[in-house]
Amino acid sequence: MVIATQNPIEQAGTYRLPEAQLDRFLMKTSVGYPDEANTVDLLLNASVRDRATLVEPIITSATVAQMAELGDKVHVDAAIVRYVSQLAEESRRHPHVKLGLSVRGCLAYVRTAKVWALADGRDHLIPDDIKDLAVPVLCHRLLLDAEAQFNGVTVEQVISQLLDDVTPPSERVA
Template identity: 65%
Template structure:
């Protein structure tokens, strides 16, 4: 299907309305909001590594309110069981049947708070649902609905008693970013409205969940020139042989790169992806997928520095192939 200019203009307008709506609850973080919505419309999941009290829960609730969807919050702790996330089958003696009682994962927007505090067994309970959009309990598959996005958080300052997320699970997150503290003006605005405990309560839905599905389908049809695809491939190949990295970009990561670039291009009102789209989303798409060698860590090299170096060494395409 060829995407028309009118279609992407509608997409960009709806996207801007969604950003403006979420911005009423999460002040001064429009770029992060755009990344989160890009992640959702690319049918992916978001990892937030940030300090406590920066508005991660507000972001999840605001997105759910904006798309007229449901939201849930799971506080991950060492004693959390997989069934506490996915749900459990309980025997009903009155009907002599086993009934499935869905867990908090059955929501449009799921906030998995401090995911690295749960045991690896509980963390793995998220793998199927993040990849397949369903959970299997007692051999029966249950769809979680559409749209569906997991926003997982990690606390970077407290590592005692945590379980590091394995690379296989990190790769299932489409993007990783952080909210950070608001700037001076946003801080003053929040403090001036300190009487409001939950800024998401006043939000009204901008689009319905069906519109979100339509927008995701439209983003999939955005044109990506073969020259752009070759550019992404060269970035992946360079990451795999970079001396500071022991793990480069996987094929799942390459696909995530292209999917996010399509959605970002549509949000800008374009029917095609340009090299600047790739550069702009490179850090949130790559930073959690690349692993530094021990020597690079000892030399205080950061993943962001490696990404910048790779992007500077590979020339972006200057002409379209097709």
């Protein structure tokens, strides 16, 4: 498992990852700025240079592997799989999208949703799991064309439109 950071400011000397490599990351999320209390705490403890030495593990790699195995046991109805597949197809046809959701991305989407459902105490996926995870799982996988970017279209807007355009399943298939 890799957790990486990206600073979108002052990228001189760094290079954007190719789309095929970005697709290998499970999610993308923004942590934003710390709140005032955390900022004050950081400033008061500015003498601590290597904060990583202060971090205590809260979980082992073996436990992470066990959690992934539990996620594999979560039931995914064929209707949910079709829903994800339809979202992928629509993303590839969307007029603002240059590169849509890949099969690798679909696999990651379903795997993530299974663990999400498990964390919510369920042994099965529901359409809301797919909707709730759309932005963090898809935002780095959809590449907008230059014209859309120039016109201020965001990936989040496209994802919202995809969720509006593709009807989630209302009944189980299998």
